[in-house]
Amino acid sequence: MTVTETRTAGAAPPTAGRPRPRRSRHTKAVLFFVVPFGALFVLFYLVPIGYAIVQSLYKLERTGTFGPAREVFGGLVQYERVFSDGPFWSSVGRVLLFGVVQVPVMLGLALLLALLLDSGLVRGRSFFRLAFFVPYAVPGVVAAIMWGYLYSPNLSPFTALTRNVDFLSADLVLWAMANVVTWVYVGYNMLIIYSSLLSIPTEIYEAARIDGAGQFRIAWSVKIPLVMPAIVLTTVFSIIGTLQLIAEPQVFRSFSSAVSSTYTPNLTVYSTSSIPNFNLAAAFSVVLALATFALSFTFLKFTQGRGER
Amino acid sequence: MSAPAIKVRESILSRTAAMIIMGVCTVYFLVPIWWLFVGSSKSREQITGTNPIWFADFNLGANVRELLEYRDGVFLRWMFNSLLYTGGAALLGTLLAAMCGYAIAKYRFPGRETLFNVVLGGVLVPASALALPLFLLFSKVEGTNTFWSVFLPSVVNPFGVYLARIYATASVPEELLEAARLDGSGEVRSFFTVSVRLMFPALVTIFLFQFVAVWNNFLLPLVMLSDERLFPVTLGLYSWNSQVTGIPELRGLVIVGALLSITPLVVAFLFLQRYWRSGIGAGAVK
Structure with a gap:
C-alpha cells in the first residue's frame, strides 16, 4: 500500500527502494486499468448528459407556418415549459405516491422474510430462498405482460376475483403495477438483507440470548440496526427504480386505457421524444435525472448523518 | 418447571407462524410462473375456458x-440478440469495472478520489435516464438502430466499479502483490494472475448484477431500435403483446415466448446461486 504512495513528496516510506522506475511503471498500469472504463464512462454517461443539457437549451423556430425548422438558442424556454407542464408534474406526483407506498411494503416484506430465514424457525431455507428469488429472473416487461394476463377478467386463474374487481381500472391500475414491481424485487432485496444478516458474528446474539431476549427482541434490537446499511442501499435503489418506472406502465397501456402516454415521468420523456420534440424531451430528461440524483443523494446523506451520531 | 414448557410452546407457535408466512409467500411468488408454464402447454382454444392453473392437453412442444x-x-x-447484448456487455463490463475498481483500491494516483466520486454519482443516475440523451447523441452520428447503440452504453457499469473497489480492498492482500512484485511480475500481470483469482466470486456477483440490469433495460432498446431483427427478446415480446388486439393468435405466442425467455436466467440462477449468497452482501456491509 505504502509503496504506491508516489505523489506525496516526503511521505515516501523507507520501503520504497527504487521509486523512480516503479513510479512510471505504476502510472502505466493505472492508466491501463482506468482508461478503458473511464473512456466509456465519459462517452456514454457524461457526454450524453452534457449533450442533453445543451439540447435542452435550444428550440425549434420556423419561418412562417410551413417554413423549414431550424434550431436556435432558446435559453431556459424548455425548462419554463417543463415547469408549467401539468401532466408531467402529476406523473411525478403519481410515482412519488407509488414510491411512498410500494417501497416500504416491498422492503418491509423483504426484511421480514430475511429475518425469518435467519431466525432458525424455518426449515427448508435454501428452497425458500430460491423460490422468492426466482421472480428476479423475470424482466420487468415480461413480468408486466404476465401479470397483465393474470389481472384480465377472462384469462386469470382468479376469475372469481378479477370479474368483480377491475385491477386495470383507473383507480387500481397504479397498485396493480406496484404489485408487479413488488413481486419482481422482494426476493432480490431479501437476498441483499439476508446476506448482510449472515455476516453478523453469532456471538453478538449469544449475549442477548443469555439475557433472555426472544427472537423478536433480538431481531428488533440487534439484527435490524446491524443490517441498516443494507436497508439503506436497497432503499436508494428502490427510489431510483420508482422514479424511472417505464416498462410496466408502457406494457400496461395495452391492457388498460387508464394508463396515459404521460402516466410516469419516463413515459412523458418517451412520448415527447416520439412527437418528436427532442429539445423539450431533453429538458424533461435533465430534470428527471437531477431529481433522481438529488432524492437518492439526500436520502443517503440523511441516513449517513443519522448513523454517525 | 413451567418456564421451559412455555418457552417450547412459544417456539412451536412461532415456528408454525413462520412456516405459514413462508408458505403463503411461496405461493405468491411461484403461482404466476406456474400459470405461465401451464398456459404455455395449452392449445390456443384451451387457453381460455380450461382451468388456468392445471394442464389441459399438453401441447408445449407444438407451441414451441x-x-x-x-x-x-x-x-x-x-x-440470440439478448444473449449478445446482455452476455457480451456484462462480460466486458465486469472486466472493465473490475480493473477500474481494483486500480482505485490498490493504487494512489492523482484524481483517484474525484474519479471514484464521479463514478459513484453515476450509480445514482440510472441507465434509463440516459436513454434519451444517448439516442440524441447516437442520432447525431447516425448510429441509432444499430447493435452498437444498445451494446456500448450497456457495458458501462459504475456500480460494478464501486463493488470491485470494496472487494479488491477486502480480498487482495497487499503482501501478495508485494511478493508478486519481488518475483518480477508486472502490475498488469499480477492483476490477471493473482488478483482476478482472489476476486473471482465477487466478479461473478458483479457479472450477475450487470447481466440482470442489461437484460431488464427496456427504454434504451425501445428508443434506439426500429429494425425488429435487432430487438432483444423483451422488446420483441413487448411489440407482439401490443399487437394482440389486431392479431389474436399472437397471444399464445407471447405466453410461450415469455416462458422461453425467462428459462435461461432461471437456470443460470440455479447454478450460480452460491455466488449471489457470498458476494451480494459485501457491497451493502462495506
Whole structure:
C-alpha cells in the first residue's frame, strides 16, 4: 500500500527502494486499468448528459407556418415549459405516491422474510430462498405482460376475483403495477438483507440470548440496526427504480386505457421524444435525472448523518 | 418447571407462524410462473375456458415449434440478440469495472478520489435516464438502430466499479502483490494472475448484477431500435403483446415466448446461486 504512495513528496516510506522506475511503471498500469472504463464512462454517461443539457437549451423556430425548422438558442424556454407542464408534474406526483407506498411494503416484506430465514424457525431455507428469488429472473416487461394476463377478467386463474374487481381500472391500475414491481424485487432485496444478516458474528446474539431476549427482541434490537446499511442501499435503489418506472406502465397501456402516454415521468420523456420534440424531451430528461440524483443523494446523506451520531 | 414448557410452546407457535408466512409467500411468488408454464402447454382454444392453473392437453412442444417457426424464426433471433447484448456487455463490463475498481483500491494516483466520486454519482443516475440523451447523441452520428447503440452504453457499469473497489480492498492482500512484485511480475500481470483469482466470486456477483440490469433495460432498446431483427427478446415480446388486439393468435405466442425467455436466467440462477449468497452482501456491509 505504502509503496504506491508516489505523489506525496516526503511521505515516501523507507520501503520504497527504487521509486523512480516503479513510479512510471505504476502510472502505466493505472492508466491501463482506468482508461478503458473511464473512456466509456465519459462517452456514454457524461457526454450524453452534457449533450442533453445543451439540447435542452435550444428550440425549434420556423419561418412562417410551413417554413423549414431550424434550431436556435432558446435559453431556459424548455425548462419554463417543463415547469408549467401539468401532466408531467402529476406523473411525478403519481410515482412519488407509488414510491411512498410500494417501497416500504416491498422492503418491509423483504426484511421480514430475511429475518425469518435467519431466525432458525424455518426449515427448508435454501428452497425458500430460491423460490422468492426466482421472480428476479423475470424482466420487468415480461413480468408486466404476465401479470397483465393474470389481472384480465377472462384469462386469470382468479376469475372469481378479477370479474368483480377491475385491477386495470383507473383507480387500481397504479397498485396493480406496484404489485408487479413488488413481486419482481422482494426476493432480490431479501437476498441483499439476508446476506448482510449472515455476516453478523453469532456471538453478538449469544449475549442477548443469555439475557433472555426472544427472537423478536433480538431481531428488533440487534439484527435490524446491524443490517441498516443494507436497508439503506436497497432503499436508494428502490427510489431510483420508482422514479424511472417505464416498462410496466408502457406494457400496461395495452391492457388498460387508464394508463396515459404521460402516466410516469419516463413515459412523458418517451412520448415527447416520439412527437418528436427532442429539445423539450431533453429538458424533461435533465430534470428527471437531477431529481433522481438529488432524492437518492439526500436520502443517503440523511441516513449517513443519522448513523454517525 | 413451567418456564421451559412455555418457552417450547412459544417456539412451536412461532415456528408454525413462520412456516405459514413462508408458505403463503411461496405461493405468491411461484403461482404466476406456474400459470405461465401451464398456459404455455395449452392449445390456443384451451387457453381460455380450461382451468388456468392445471394442464389441459399438453401441447408445449407444438407451441414451441410454432413460436420458433413464426415469421422465419424471428423469436430465436431475439433470444440470440439478448444473449449478445446482455452476455457480451456484462462480460466486458465486469472486466472493465473490475480493473477500474481494483486500480482505485490498490493504487494512489492523482484524481483517484474525484474519479471514484464521479463514478459513484453515476450509480445514482440510472441507465434509463440516459436513454434519451444517448439516442440524441447516437442520432447525431447516425448510429441509432444499430447493435452498437444498445451494446456500448450497456457495458458501462459504475456500480460494478464501486463493488470491485470494496472487494479488491477486502480480498487482495497487499503482501501478495508485494511478493508478486519481488518475483518480477508486472502490475498488469499480477492483476490477471493473482488478483482476478482472489476476486473471482465477487466478479461473478458483479457479472450477475450487470447481466440482470442489461437484460431488464427496456427504454434504451425501445428508443434506439426500429429494425425488429435487432430487438432483444423483451422488446420483441413487448411489440407482439401490443399487437394482440389486431392479431389474436399472437397471444399464445407471447405466453410461450415469455416462458422461453425467462428459462435461461432461471437456470443460470440455479447454478450460480452460491455466488449471489457470498458476494451480494459485501457491497451493502462495506
